[in-house]
Amino acid sequence: MSARERIFSAVRAELSAARDPAQIAGEAAALLAEPDAVRPRLAGATLAESFAIKATALGTTIDRVPALDAVPEAVARYLAGQGLRPSVALDGAPELRGLDWGAVETHSAIAPDEAAGVGLARFGVAESGSIVIHSGPETPILLAFLPLHHVVVLRVADMLAHLEDYAARLEGTEPPRNAILITGPSGTTDIEGSYVRGAHGPGFVHVILVEE
Amino acid sequence: MSDAPHAEAEAPDFKTRAGIALADRTLKIAIDRTTNTAETKRAAAVGAFPEFEAARERGRAIKDHVIANLGHYLETFERNATASGAKVHWAADDAEARAIVVRLCREAGARSVTRSKSMLGEEIGLPDALAEAGIERVETDLAEHIIQLAGEHPSHIIWPAMHRTREQVADLFREGHVPPPSAEDPGSMVRSARRVLREKFLGADVGISGANFLIADTGATCTVTNEGNAELTTTPPRVHIVTAGIEKLVPSTAHAFALLRLLVRSATGGEMTQYTTFHRGPKRPGDADGPEEMHIVLVDNGRSRMLGDEFRDMLRCIRCGACMNHCVVYRQIGGHAYGGTYPGPMGAVLTPVLDGLAKSRDLPFACTMNGRCAEVCPVRIPLPTLLRAWRGRSWRENLEPRAMRAGLGLWAWVARRPRLYRLASGLGVRALRLMGKGGWVGSVPLAGGWTAYRDLPRPSGKTFMEQYRGGRK
Ligand code: SF4
Numbered sequence: 001m002s003a004r005e006r007i008f009s010a011v012r013a014e015l016s017a018a019r020d021p022a023q024i025a026g027e028a029a030a031l032l033a034e035p036d037a038v039r040p041r042l043a044g045a046t047l048a049e050s051f052a053i054k055a056t057a058l059g060t061t062i063d064r065v066p067a068l069d070a071v072p073e074a075v076a077r078y079l080a081g082q083g084l085r086p087s088v089a090l091d092g093a094p095e096l097r098g099l100d101w102g103a104v105e106t107h108s109a110i111a112p113d114e115a116a117g118v119g120l121a122r123f124g125v126a127e128s129g130s131i132v133i134h135s136g137p138e139t140p141i142l143l144a145f146l147p148l149h150h151v152v153v154l155r156v157a158d159m160l161a162h163l164e165d166y167a168a169r170l171e172g173t174e175p176p177r178n179a180i181l182i183t184g185p186s187g188t189t190d191i192e193g194s195y196v197r198g199a200h201g202p203g204f205v206h207v208i209l210v211e212e
Numbered sequence: 213m214s215d216a217p218h219a220e221a222e223a224p225d226f227k228t229r230a231g232i233a234l235a236d237r238t239l240k241i242a243i244d245r246t247t248n249t250a251e252t253k254r255a256a257a258v259g260a261f262p263e264f265e266a267a268r269e270r271g272r273a274i275k276d277h278v279i280a281n282l283g284h285y286l287e288t289f290e291r292n293a294t295a296s297g298a299k300v301h302w303a304a305d306d307a308e309a310r311a312i313v314v315r316l317c318r319e320a321g322a323r324s325v326t327r328s329k330s331m332l333g334e335e336i337g338l339p340d341a342l343a344e345a346g347i348e349r350v351e352t353d354l355a356e357h358i359i360q361l362a363g364e365h366p367s368h369i370i371w372p373a374m375h376r377t378r379e380q381v382a383d384l385f386r387e388g389h390v391p392p393p394s395a396e397d398p399g400s401m402v403r404s405a406r407r408v409l410r411e412k413f414l415g416a417d418v419g420i421s422g423a424n425f426l427i428a429d430t431g432a433t434c435t436v437t438n439e440g441n442a443e444l445t446t447t448p449p450r451v452h453i454v455t456a457g458i459e460k461l462v463p464s465t466a467h468a469f470a471l472l473r474l475l476v477r478s479a480t481g482g483e484m485t486q487y488t489t490f491h492r493g494p495k496r497p498g499d500a501d502g503p504e505e506m507h508i509v510l511v512d513n514g515r516s517r518m519l520g521d522e523f524r525d526m527l528r529c530i531r532c533g534a535c536m537n538h539c540v541v542y543r544q545i546g547g548h549a550y551g552g553t554y555p556g557p558m559g560a561v562l563t564p565v566l567d568g569l570a571k572s573r574d575l576p577f578a579c580t581m582n583g584r585c586a587e588v589c590p591v592r593i594p595l596p597t598l599l600r601a602w603r604g605r606s607w608r609e610n611l612e613p614r615a616m617r618a619g620l621g622l623w624a625w626v627a628r629r630p631r632l633y634r635l636a637s638g639l640g641v642r643a644l645r646l647m648g649k650g651g652w653v654g655s656v657p658l659a660g661g662w663t664a665y666r667d668l669p670r671p672s673g674k675t676f677m678e679q680y681r682g683g684r685k
Contacts, residue, residue: 014519028463140500163469186440190355193246201440
């Protein structure tokens with residue numbers, strides 16, 4: 001008998017006879033009923049405000065711009081403020097590629113010691129101050145992990161209230177190969193439980209909120 | 213010496229290991245530094261989440277639902293993971309799991325493997341199996357990196373290097389890092405590890421990770437981490453291998469989120485880990501990066517047996533570590549003294565399942581039954597009840613040491629004779645009073661195991677029954 005058959009026969013021997021999958025699905029759905037009773041309330045009056053409260057508490061910095069075409073300017077401002085050269089690894093998303101980057105040099109290859117990467121978030125989650133990225137032809141996952149500074153462009157229109165709302169957005173679509181909820185800069189508490197910001201991933205996460 | 217593996221991990225039996233650990237003052241300092249922070253932060257996180265009790269109840273119900281329908285969810289997950297292009301492998305025990313992972317590494321021609329922390333990997337003995345196969349293993353989680361430098365095993369399921377103080381970590385890094393870190397503060401040590409591991413990430417042939425959840429309806433695996441090492445482990449290598457226990461299933465992504473809220477608050481006192489990652493199959497046509505192959509090894513190793521016995525509730529465990537952070541015994545002796553992969557209250561329940569009760573019979577007894585573990589467990593596992601069940605089994609299977617069986621037998625014989633019992637307890641109380649000084653008794657013949665590290669309160673001189681009768685008159 002294969003290991004698979006052995007495991008299934010052991011599991012089946014201990015559980016009652018096969019049940020109707022529709023009935024199991026009904027029970028599983030009931031376990032998601034009344035979500036507000038089992039999740040935290042939002043921290044602010046609007047989604048963007050709640051997001052900002054949670055994200056800044058974790059060390060994420062936030063800038064707000066009225067429209068996408070103000071993003072290169074905001075990126076230049078951030079880089080200058082951090083004392084960095086105006087040069088970034090840029091996500092392949094057409095929304096970002098199509099912008100006029102002016103004095104900021106952009107490239108798509110990501111160096112192992114890249115200083116700053118600029119990417120587009122699919123969603124924001126107000127409950128936790130998280131941003132969501134999906135892998136794809138335009139979006140290398142390493143763009144969010146190799147650079148020391150991760151600059152994320154997030155449209156207020158893509159802001160969701162709760163984690164379940166993100167799960168709902170995936171329904172009926174082909175989920176990406178790799179979806180990541182990023183909540184603050186990388187960090188660790190592995191030495192004596194004391195928090196150190198900046199571990200293997202970025203030490204700085206900067207969100208540019210686009211209001212339009 | 214700071215870089216010698218902790219001695220208590222090497223001793224053959226629990227009593228010796230616990231004795232060595234209790235005598236190690238530095239160990240106590242290290243454990244206190246982390247567990248005190250963990251306890252405070254968890255309390256604050258739970259306090260800031262008024263819905264916590266309701267969420268806990270929901271979490272318990274989700275896990276119970278999955279366990280009751282495990283066959284269905286295993287099949288669903290396998291079907292969906294396979295459809296995503298991942299290859300699913302099944303391992304009935306640890307030896308099969310090791311063999312599968314080593315074979316996959318060989319097929320990939322792997323010389324170097326990066327690993328992101330997974331307790332299941334420890335449970336199945338993966339580190340040693342890779343070493344035996346001659347494959348370089350690079351631990352990328354900071355704590356795992358520390359214990360790899362020290363040649364040790366994890367002493368905690370969330371903070372594997374909890375048993376080391378920052379001074380001891382600094383010593384290890386000074387010897388193991390080129391160039392050594394510039395200072396002893398945790399920040400510069402973390403930066404040093406980042407520098408040392410960066411090139412290892414990009415040069416590995418295979419990346420191995422675990423999973424916190426297996427999502428049945430999408431076939432995705434979900435991992436939560438803080439350091440960013442997990443994505444650097446799973447993205448650049450050509451092959452990504454996930455090892456996961458079969459109890460990790462959840463029906464859907466939304467169910468995973470419900471449990472995630474409990475897991476993170478209970479583990480570190482945060483609300484979300486920095487990275488919550490869902491992996492679903494290998495690199496797709498046109499993808500900018502990602503592995504060419506994804507393999508998922510589903511491991512039983514005693515879990516299906518637990519479905520049918522009194523330890524079934526333990527399958528709900530989401531490995532948050534809260535029970536050990538709040539355990540008075542763990543906080544005295546640390547994780548290595550337990551001798552298994554999993555320490556603390558949850559380890560005392562699981563180790564007899566994994567290693568057999570004969571080898572781990574002492575663990576269910578290393579418990580004061582104060583109930584704090586069950587109070588904090590986010591999925592309401594009745595840990596003291598399960599430990600009591602092991603004690604009962606140990607008695608039935610005749611595993612008690614002879615002296616204990618004889619002693620308890622004698623006690624039972626006397627206790628069934630009220631006059632004799634009153635006489636014996638009256639004599640005992642007076643004898644203890646004679647042995648004590650001030651309010652405490654520092655040493656009792658035959659009870660050195662108790663009195664070596666703590667004193668007994670000196671009794672008043674009369675038994676309860678004598679005082680009770682005296683008071684009534
Ligand atoms: S038994 Fe409960 S408290 Fe302990 S690790 Fe498991 S889930 Fe956490």
